Amino acid sequence: MKQSELFIKTLKEIPKEAVALNHKLLIKAGYIDQLSSGVFTILDLGLKVIYKIENIVRKEMNNIGGIEILMPALIPRENWKETDRWDIDVILKTKSNYGKKEYGLGWTHEEVITPLVKKFIHSYKDLPKYIYQIQTKFRDEARPKSGLFRSREFIMKDLYSFHATEKDLNDYYETVKKAYFKIYGILGIGEMTYLTYASGGDFSKYSHEFQMVTPYGEDTIYICDKCSIAINAEIVEGKPTCPDCKNINLKEEKAIEVGNIFKLKNRFSKPFGVNFTDKDGNKKTSVMGCYGLGISRVMGAIAEVYNDKEGLRWPSSVAPYDIHMLQLDDDAKQESESVYKLLVKEGIDVLWDDRQETAGTKLKDADLIGIPIRLIVSSRTLSKKSVELKKRDEDKPIIVSKNMVVSEVKKML
Amino acid sequence: MKQSELFIKTLKEIPKEAVALNHKLLIKAGYIDQLSSGVFTILDLGLKVIYKIENIVRKEMNNIGGIEILMPALIPRENWKETDRWDIDVILKTKSNYGKKEYGLGWTHEEVITPLVKKFIHSYKDLPKYIYQIQTKFRDEARPKSGLFRSREFIMKDLYSFHATEKDLNDYYETVKKAYFKIYGILGIGEMTYLTYASGGDFSKYSHEFQMVTPYGEDTIYICDKCSIAINAEIVEGKPTCPDCKNINLKEEKAIEVGNIFKLKNRFSKPFGVNFTDKDGNKKTSVMGCYGLGISRVMGAIAEVYNDKEGLRWPSSVAPYDIHMLQLDDDAKQESESVYKLLVKEGIDVLWDDRQETAGTKLKDADLIGIPIRLIVSSRTLSKKSVELKKRDEDKPIIVSKNMVVSEVKKML
The missing domain is CATH 3.40.50.800 (Anticodon-binding domain)
Incomplete structure (x- = not known):
């Protein structure tokens, strides 16, 4: 490609609102353009990086049995009502001018995948299922900032798994953990990314985040060097302690979350009635896991750590x-x-x-x-x-x- | 791929609301799932078809100098105000819970691409520019129907061109016409698709649609067999007449629009001030064209014509x-x-x-x-x-x- 034929040009001035390093560098080098606070256009060079990240993630999802589909962003109000999540404040809502149809723009897709999978699952023979998409999500961030770290519109890979037993869910959860570390390794951020214990919401003791250490991270984590795991400050009560080895000599770091995985168990499969008949003819409810990885956020994360005072230094796996x-x-x-x-x-x-x-x-x-x-x-x-x-x-x-x-x-x- | 490992299953029953042939067939064969009226999930088999169509379109866009970027769906109210289009009834709107920010979900992207291009164009040397994206669009259809023909969320390729002169715009417009027919040929719908004169809005005498003849089409067109062109009934006053050869023996057909191209001239470049300095040092305003092609709509169109009473018959170029x-x-x-x-x-x-x-x-x-x-x-x-x-x-x-x-x-x- 001749550079004279690129759309982008590097900029001499950086917009004032760009404070985070990835934000400044990606705008200055012409990878992204800010349309509005937390809303970006991915320019030609940037889209090449995005496609490379997507293909790395897609390949590893396929390797662990993932099947790719594409769900819509317009999720009807009644689906959110079913799971009692319509009033969550991160949902951007819209309403048709014709009739009374209301939609919440998808920031996560349990409310779509769960009733969809219900249509295709009847017997234990239909399980497990691993379904993912790479799709544009929306989230009403209170203060969109930090460039691609926290935006109101972003590209995400979200995988959902459906299992007959909790044991099967637990096994697959470990498989996904390994796949995530393989992905971060290929992306060049494996060494600075820690499996981090985080809040499990109202359905699990813990969830897990993948936190990449960087001085400008939004989160605080405590790292146990013995176990190579971390714990998010959000769930620390009293003295930070390693949940695995009970070590109390933990290292405090700033970090940015580049992936998160949850055991949802029956939180969504129960309200939507994803039931199946087991080997003995008993009716049971499927258990679920969900596994997110922000594609555009990861692009920001790589930019945040791969740079020097002259500019960006892409790892070859994702370089444009x-x-x-x-x-x-x-x-x-x-x-x-x-x-x-x-x-x-x-x-x-x-x-x-x-x-x-x-x-x-x-x-x-x-x-x-x-x-x-x-x-x-x-x-x-x-x-x-x-x-x-x-x-x-x-x-x-x-x-x-x-x-x-x-x-x-x-x-x- | 083993069929036992696919997510999809064919259905025995078709939902009542499916009336159009493409809608029935694509749902029954497991290519798409209807989440809500006019809102679909693309299932695994369907996504393979979508990716094939996207890649065919992408290749031809690149062949005519197109540069791919990705614009956001959240377009701020102030951008629509600039062009006086905020009150158009097809815009789905959303508002942040924090502050007063309002967005219209993009059904077309002149309000994003025009101010963006302005940042990169200063001299006649920076022109022409041909920028496109393949992106998810939203449109508040009054009566979403006909499956993938008319939905509230859909995938579209939209190309925008910026020129120093109207002559250059006219030349490129012809280049795009040829590229479109090449695409329809590869997709297997070239022979039944007609370049069709349609309304040019308030800035041109005509625009052009590409109308594929099918008994269940939403539009009525009059075809001139001599010129192999057509005219949309919407702009016919009195007896239908071929705009090229003045032939009045035209054939009336039902058809579905599978692409449309417009000479926008300075309709958007003027309000956003996309100005440049010409060879003689004079300040001028760039002229624009825009060129749409609905990816998911084309999938529906192919399904609509490639079938028999047993089911679908995909052309090999797009078969899953x-x-x-x-x-x-x-x-x-x-x-x-x-x-x-x-x-x-x-x-x-x-x-x-x-x-x-x-x-x-x-x-x-x-x-x-x-x-x-x-x-x-x-x-x-x-x-x-x-x-x-x-x-x-x-x-x-x-x-x-x-x-x-x-x-x-x-x-x-």
Whole structure:
């Protein structure tokens, strides 16, 4: 892709309301645009990152038996009434001008998936079921802030599981935990993300959050280094203690929640009557789990930790392009084109900065945009029949002869 | 994919409110589920069709220079006020519980894309721009009906173009027309779809719709066979006449709109002030076009015309699977598995009916689901060391020896 053909441009000024690091960086580098407080447009570079995150998550959901569907955002009032959640204050509501139909915009989809699954489950043979979607959600945040961390509209993966027994739910819950850590590992945030005990609501003792440590996180967690788990300050009474090993030497950190999983048990399956006949012919109610992972929030989380004072530094798994080729002057145009074609032919996704801008601007923008590998082609490098390669997170470039560029890039990917 | 692992099941009963053919068939075959009037969940088989349509549309949009972004559904009241469209009755509105923020849920996105593009356009060198999204839209239909034809929540591709001159807009408008017909051709509805003159609103004499002829269409069009174009009855005054050749022998047909394109000129660029400096240093206002194509509506349209009394008959470009393999008895299990593996290895997407159901049920469901090729493996076919292949839209099966199955299937694809 030629950079001159991108829609986005990097910005010189950052809007005043951007305070959180991910918010500032993603806006300045042209990944997102703020339409209104907590409401964003994902721009072309940003959408490439979103699609990469979605595909990583989708693959792991499929690996644990997940089946993808797409539920609507317009959830009728009567469904929320069934579970006594119509009056929850995070629901944005809307009403048709025709008739009396009212809807709550989905911030979670138990009220849709549960009656839907009821239609397809009759016998224990129909269980378990693991159904997920990647979908746009709405949530009436009181103070939308922190960029993609807390917005009124966001993209989320939500998985729901239905089981014949609590044992089966418990087993699958552990399977999902593992899948989540695999995902965070691929996304590059595995090492700083902790399984965190959190409130279980009125139906379980605990739920679990996945909390990524960052100085600007909204939550406070206490980490037990022995167990590599944490506990959310919200549920701490008295001295923080590890729920697993009872260790009281816990480390306090700020963190941002990048996933949460709940054992819902029969909280929703009971009101909607998701019943089945077991092996012995007895009628039973299915038990449920739900498993959220915010796609756009995770994009913000990665941006929040992968950066330096010059800009973003995407992990290669989610970077919008594999390599950023800077053509520093007009004399390098022909050679840039030939290198570009060589790389593209090898399936490497290249952003080619072909703009009529100064070398200084191009270098600065490349650091801001944060693609993992920078390739410089200029009349100076070409005079030595070479190009310059540098990783975004390393200081020293290497000089590579032109005919070695593909093999060198492949080594760095 | 094993059919026993699908989420969906075909239904025996169709909900009463389903009247339109696409609505009945898509619900009965398990592609969609109706949550509420005009509000649907896309089930697993249906989502595969949606993704195929999206990718066909995305590819052609990219081919004509389109850049993909993703705009939000929550569009602030003040943006609609800017263009005097806040009071349009199709807008579903919502209001935050915190502060006074009001939003209209996007049924079209001029109010977002126009101020966004303004930020990135300063000089004639920044033009033209072609920006599109594939996104979930909301529309307060008075009487949501006809299944996916007219719903309150739907998936749409909307492209917006920004130009320095009307000539450039006119040229690109023709480019989009061609791209649309290419898309309809790939989707299998090209031959029954007509470029149709329709109302241009208050800013153009005409807009153009793409109307697919079907007996259950909501619109009436008059087709000129000489020009292969049509005119929407809505703009006919007196005797219907071809706007191109003045022919008055037009054919009246029912049709469903599967796309529409408008020359918006400066209707939106003016209020939002999308100005630029031209070559001579003069300040000018950009002119715009917009180009819609309903993804979920097109899925309904294809279902509406590709069917017979047994069920759906998807064109292969959008079918959820390439081939439906029916294993008719337990004795055929091992051979089914080996055929399945052979086909999958060749990159062929197979739905394998491995369910414990009668042959009659499997054959009936296969016709209802409508995958283009049916492959039968049974102890009877295996006794002749063969399998049976049949296209969904042909009557006679062919008997193929087991070791020829891959090459025969490839011929049929």
